Amino acid sequence: MKDIARRAGVSQSAVSFALNGRPGVSEDTRDRVRQVAEELGWRPSTAARALSGEGAATVGFVLARPAETLGVDSFFLQLVSGIQEVLAERHLGLLFQVVEDVEDECAVYRRWWAEHRVDGVLVVDPRTDDPRTGVLDELGLPGVVIGGAPDERHPGLSTVWADDAGAMAAVVDELYALGHRRIVHIAGLPGLAHTERRIRTLRAEAERRGLTAVKSVTTDYSDAEGAAVTRRVLEASAPPTALIYDNDVMALAGVATATELGRSVPADVSVVAWEDSALCRMVKPWLSALSRDSVEFGRTAATELTALLDGGPARTVRVPVPRLIVRDSTAAARTARPPR
């Protein structure tokens, strides 16, 4: 900046004013300064900016998953991609970290905030009784909870959520209409807010219709557990005629398992996957799936965070309800008992 000032024949402060669009310089000077800055390929040092109170121009994103669980999951990359799109426009950086669990995640938030590394964070996989929101509150760290329940009362935090309850209701509607009365929901990690929401909704929907053979089983989202649970429930007496999987990976594993057991999908058992991805169209039968736009989800979350950073109020935003894409893995329930 000193160089620019010298070359433009003005003081350093004038340069600062000119470049930041503040009043105090004539348009002539402003243009001249801009031009010189351009020529010199000048870029403000984020460090210096941050030091003089401007914030770090960076937002944080922590993924609390053991490394081995980071498997075939298109959701996060797409989410991050959407987030990026919005952040990049505003020249905000994304600081990314993978940790083991939420405790570590809290520690990361504390460190980042203390080190003035980030201006805000995006929190994913909210849980029932989540320690992270409390920490953010305590620190005064602006944050957006992605996928959180809207009932959280942490005034400083925004929430972006999908209506899992509505989606689950729609799935049950569809299956019920097809004649399915025995349904098992192979859920994701217990403790995750959306897992609980889905489980609660399924139970409510079942009760409303007087269905007794409907239940949820939690898993760790892995293909292994998905397969294991599938085997267990299909081998029980009075096995379900429809299975709802909380992700595409388990759904695929489930179909493979069912096939091994001699059950045909969808003739003997219908399958619905909660996440839609290329996987769902990669095996026969193509999987009926709940589809949502993860990239857009990310965009929305990032937009909310930037609004928060601009001093806007915390908000709760609902993204569109996932749509059920009916493909080949759902069909009318057998009227008779499935074989053996």
Place this chain on the structure above:
Amino acid sequence: MKDIARRAGVSQSAVSFALNGRPGVSEDTRDRVRQVAEELGWRPSTAARALSGEGAATVGFVLARPAETLGVDSFFLQLVSGIQEVLAERHLGLLFQVVEDVEDECAVYRRWWAEHRVDGVLVVDPRTDDPRTGVLDELGLPGVVIGGAPDERHPGLSTVWADDAGAMAAVVDELYALGHRRIVHIAGLPGLAHTERRIRTLRAEAERRGLTAVKSVTTDYSDAEGAAVTRRVLEASAPPTALIYDNDVMALAGVATATELGRSVPADVSVVAWEDSALCRMVKPWLSALSRDSVEFGRTAATELTALLDGGPARTVRVPVPRLIVRDSTAAARTARPPR
């Protein structure tokens, strides 16, 4: 730091010395200062540190892929996870960005470097004739090329690479031993260095053995193209008896396509996937695959980068050759022509 200085009854500089392990303070004072710092939960401001010449304590990672291509790909998340592990130990941040193409990627490097946002970067998906290495050289930005060919002569850059050539040779060996003479390699993006390496190696291996019905076809890694190419080559006259796919997603799509065409895997056609993941064990038949430890790959790359940042020399490191895990999708070639 001012507070610490006051509370400990010393000057700010003494605090700096004490906390950074520099000489100039007695052990007594050092301990006292440390204790006070601890009590106050003090953390150095990275901005201030960066400003006084210490660097940004951050490394950059750019993914140049259109958002829609970021599909089911476990490789990157695992890689990043490994990178994180090493960086976290040293309290280095990871700045992450997704862009459309390598040109944008170069622009990001320039900006990051000009803004003093990063101390170094990790470059993935190196290409033949890659503009990025030149930019890094020009800027003097320390970098590690992940998956690069070792022959690049950019003295400042380290390279971490896997021996695709060796792996490809091993695969051809195996298939040849099984009696396969007509092989098609459904490759990834043309222009990627490792794609070219694999293609070259396959051609060389074929020539060495006098095989004429061996070829590579490039794709965009998507299941759609994988399926399309599979259909095309299997419907040709004298179709291949073995297919090598450059990723697991295409391999899966390929098996599905082959099945649709009435070809059985592995009886009619053998399939090898270049990347091993849960996907390979999620369908029947389980896919034979080339397996490597992506997390470890990430660790290695990050380690090289930290070495570079510490002023170490640029190095070229080879990670273990991917191993071929033989499962159920490879078998001896039919001696007779496959049906129709």
Place this chain on the structure above:
DNA sequence: TGACGCCACTGAACCGCATTAGTACATTCT
């Protein structure tokens, strides 16, 4: 025509840390 206010700009302080030059005191050497 002098007081007033506005505009365009400058000088200096400051952000939080690292670093270098300098200082006060104690110890050792001659």
Place this chain on the structure above:
DNA sequence: AGAATGTACTAATGCGGTTCAGTGGCGTCA
């Protein structure tokens, strides 16, 4: 005892910006 050396610490400076309190020139109005 005075000089030389060393130790433990302090004061001052700079990193690259932002910002605030001036300052001088100029037009306006009474």
